Amino acid sequence: KKGYGMANLDYDIPITPQTVFRIASVSKQFTTFSVMLLVKEGKIHLDDDIRKYVPEMPDYEKIITIRHLIHHTSGIRDCYELFYLKGYTNFGMDFLTNKIIIDILSQQKVLMFLPGKGCSYTNSGYILLTIIIERVSGKKLRQFTEEFIFKPLGMAHTHFQDDRTIIVKNRATGYSQAFDGTYKINETNFHIVGDGGLFTTIDDFQLWEKNFYYPTVGDRKIFEQMITPGLLNNGNGAQEFGLDSAFGLFIGEYRGLKKISHGGAWVGFRSYMLRFPKYKLSIILFSNLAQLLRTELSRRIADIYLKDEFPKKELETVEKMSKLPTIETDESELQKFVGFYHDEKNGVIIEILIKNHNLHAVINESTYKLKLDAIEKSKFKSLGGDFPAIYEFQPLSDDGFKIVRFLPEPYGKETFNKLEKFEYSNELLKEYIGKYYSDEIDCYYTYQIEDYRLKLSINEKNPISLFLVKNDIFWDGYHMITFKRDHEKQVTEFIVNMWLAKGVQFTRE
Template sequence: MKKLIISIMLTNAILLASLCSQTLPTENLSEKIDSLMALQQKPDEPGGVITVIHNNKVLHQKAYGVMDWEEGTKMTENSLIDLASVAKQFTAFAILLLEEQGKLDLDADIRQYLPELPEYEYTITVRNLLQHTSGIASTDLLRVFGDIHFDVEWTHQDDINLIKKYAQLNFEPNTSFEYSNGGYALLASIVESTGGMHFAEFLRENIFEPLGMNSSMVNYTAGQDLQHMSKGYRSIPDGFEHISSVNDFSYGPGNVLSTLNDMILWGQNFLNPKLGNEQMMERIFNPYNTLENGDSIMYTYGFYVRTHRGLRAVSHQGGVPGFTSNLAIYPDENLVIIVMLNNESIRSIAMTNAVAGLLLSDKFTPVEPEKPKVEIPLATEKAEPFQGTYRMEDGMEMTFAIEGDEFWILLPGDTRLRLYPYSETSFLMKEIEVFVSFIPENDGEVNQMIWRQHGRDNHASRLIETEPLTQEQLALFAGDYYQPYLTTDYPVLLEDDRLKIMMPSSIKRYLGFESVQLSHIRDDLFATDFLGMMEFTRDDNGQVNGYTIFSVGRLKDIIFLRK
């Protein structure tokens, strides 16, 4: 009996210690969060909703601002907000439910469930789609490069048709990570093929209704009841502009609409699962897979898993024109923070982190202050080897030059910035907080430079002067070209002794340029001023027959053929 009593006492002590370790400073929490939002928007401006859940108890839930700025309609806890890419967690959860039901295998070839897809060069698994390691191109970039504007009506089937049309993979599956909306569109189709019903119906019957999320829905077709739907805005000098889409009905990667009250139920399910189980949550909360090179994949099932100030953070952000959202889970603290905004000018991740800071500051790893950087006089004779033009890996060129007793950089667009020396080889651009470090070789020559910004190092190499191409040589590259999968024209023109690629109207509209200038590097290799590096290709007879743009983010090795 004594042993039993001691065992019970120990168990209670451990439980009490666990609860104490999860105690958070909640005094005046709502007032503090209100103050954070007050710094971002006024009560009569577009805002959003925020909730904080700890140990499955709601510590804060509130709506801010207006859902319709023109009409002045207040945002409420039952206003629908577009979750954008936060919707991916619902798609991934549906896949996990189907796996649990024995209806699909995560390591099966996706063509087992979608036989209408092209026969790709490599096998792509369901798991590849879930973790963004499939190589499937992202449909948002395909639309931009295919001259498909975002204000035209667009459906899920349009997404699938586009994926089938663009049969080229970015890379061999599981050799790289590249976020892909196309992959999650395919997952939605797999839910339909294995679940035996429309994706919207599956989410309603298997996720929304069991959790009581009675207002949540998939915006998959026109004519649904959207009377409580918020409008999405961005700030402009004289107010706000309504920019949210009314014609996008694609789903899988996005287009789930939900409310604050519903998302509280969704957040609580991660802490105390009514749907799924604790084992499923552990799979979501922990990275478990690696790429072929051994690198860990920090994306699990609709969530990134990262360390934030020393704490495990499981989160996903979403953004579409006019809306931005973020859902963050701190599993070891039993904490969920959800921020959903109809004002894209407010950063949902920054707001989430600010709220987390109110609660977890005592648990966060302290940020060590940087050692003070002391400016030193410019030693012009030692800086002379740094002068010249360098090219970044993405093709951007910059020129460094000494003028009097000052060191300057010339950036694209004729932007000139002064460099302030902090060591014999390191300089700071104060205006944009960029550090530049030059790397002398053993013989004193300098051919490499590191551009450090936002904690990331980008490498650049000195441009070696080559004999410029003649007008006749440049003319060999000019001509009519097109992207064969997207059937979109990308002609190359020769004007004023410079080659340039003309862009379709969608790129001008969404990326802000109508052409890219080409700078010759060597042989058939060129740098562009906006799209990185590219190279012309030749046929067996040595005639120019196309070109390849190497990388534009979520699209790799884009092929263009000569007509």
């Protein structure tokens, strides 16, 4: 164990194994472990209807169980994306609590899919689990985990941060790196816990890992269940949805070895936990830089420690290709790749642009640009995200291109088709002008025309330009907006989709 870099740039305080980090979604396993302690005591059951404990939630067609919340199979939309749809665009500064989250979840009239029929990562489920733990135990999650987990294990510098005003000794400050290389403080005003919000140190987390292999808090039966993936209603796992979710943990393989893992990403913090249970090897990485390659670095460490143990001696194709040398490219040749590309299945849009003579990819209009380095004339590698990725520009019959993006297993490949520039007039855009309301998020969207562009204002604030994807479908960088027409072909409503919050309906006033 060792610290690298600075915990605080204002005072040049170095990172050590005693530095306290926010570990974001790596916190989720402590929420499910708390659930399992209550299950062991017979106070709750995994197949209980959640409305038994959270009656504020709507009475849907099919019941949602505690088990559904744990495995991301509830169909409940992600709460943070719902708040983004409400116009909360600065999560670092916006003030949110678990109570505020429950209020918006109780307004959701429909689910994205029937419970147990699909799988979609959702922080909402873990906030609901937190509410259940607190109501059943009579203790706040911070108090419950301190009393029954952290104190017995000697994790003296670990807690759920449910009050942002509390002073935490030796805590790291979160940072993001701008494209020009400068660092900015990136922190949050959240009081939300359960889906994240755990503060801990490498020294403390080492005690938790020891408890996984040699339980003194909990028992082997609990930990065996915690690493058992959930099943869908048809008896299959959720691999087809890109998730093999156990209890706040993901189960999979790396180079032929079983791995247990979970990552965390929130404001200026990145974390990753990677276990190889057969070898009792745990690799824990905590960082206070948003751009850190957490997964890539963790896997490189595994490559060193387990180099003689991997059944698959070759690296996975993507990781192998990401290590290939780059080649020189001519900017004039790169120009043909510039444009917008759309993955309709996942609702993701990539903008390809040239900056400083190199191709860059911008995902869903992020402020962060991923540099693409050429390894062949039409094939590029990116090392700037959570995973290494290969971008291959494949020619189409009409002289255009599509992007096939290759990611490490279990993510596979994604196809992005180029968006053509649609010609549209003010007369066409006038059909969409007006005010629309969603009672699921209690929010107004107003559309108007400005400079020959359709512009959207959320609750009359900060108009943003929309990009026409195809007839009646627009994109604003984060939302995919599909307008609906009645039998007279008049626009009456629209549906807005984000990655983890799909199908939110707005009706024209």
